[in-house]
Amino acid sequence: MSRVSVWLLASGITEGPVFRRINLLSKPVVGEAQSIVRHYIGDKALTRQGVVAILRRRVREAIDLGHVELEPGMEAETIQALSAHSFRVGLTQDLFAAGEDGAGIALALRWSSPTTALRYARELAVGSNAAARVLGKLRQEAS
Numbered sequence: 001m002s003r004v005s006v007w008l009l010a011s012g013i014t015e016g017p018v019f020r021r022i023n024l025l026s027k028p029v030v031g032e033a034q035s036i037v038r039h040y041i042g043d044k045a046l047t048r049q050g051v052v053a054i055l056r057r058r059v060r061e062a063i064d065l066g067h068v069e070l071e072p073g074m075e076a077e078t079i080q081a082l083s084a085h086s087f088r089v090g091l092t093q094d095l096f097a098a099g100e101d102g103a104g105i106a107l108a109l110r111w112s113s114p115t116t117a118l119r120y121a122r123e124l125a126v127g128s129n130a131a132a133r134v135l136g137k138l139r140q141e142a143s
């Protein structure tokens with residue numbers, strides 16, 4: 001929240017969408033090889049495609065810096081699989097793991113029904129229940 005507060009203060013946004021398109025205006029400098037680039041915060045919200053582009057760019061940077069370990073050759077496929085929906089699913093799973101109520105999660109994240117949110121919680125539970133942990137240990141020992 002502190003970073004969101006800094007963004008709101010720096011951007012001057014007091015109403016409307018918090019995360020907005022940033023428009024670039026480039027103006028060539030006469031007699032110079034460079035241009036002056038100015039950034040303007042737009043009035044419209046980021047699009048889903050804009051969020052995905054930012055997400056993919058940041059993941060590419062993390063991979064390039066060695067912050068993410070992937071099997072060789074899996075970088076492009078992993079990046080391509082990312083979507084804005086990934087945020088919603090991950091947040092839903094984090095909230096369930098923290099003990100939050102399914103109906104409240106569905107309402108807060110605007111899932112069509114609590115059943116939809118519960119489906120993602122089941123996917124989380126499958127990997128974290130006792131049987132899954134035991135099987136995971138057995139598989140590690142076998143390999």
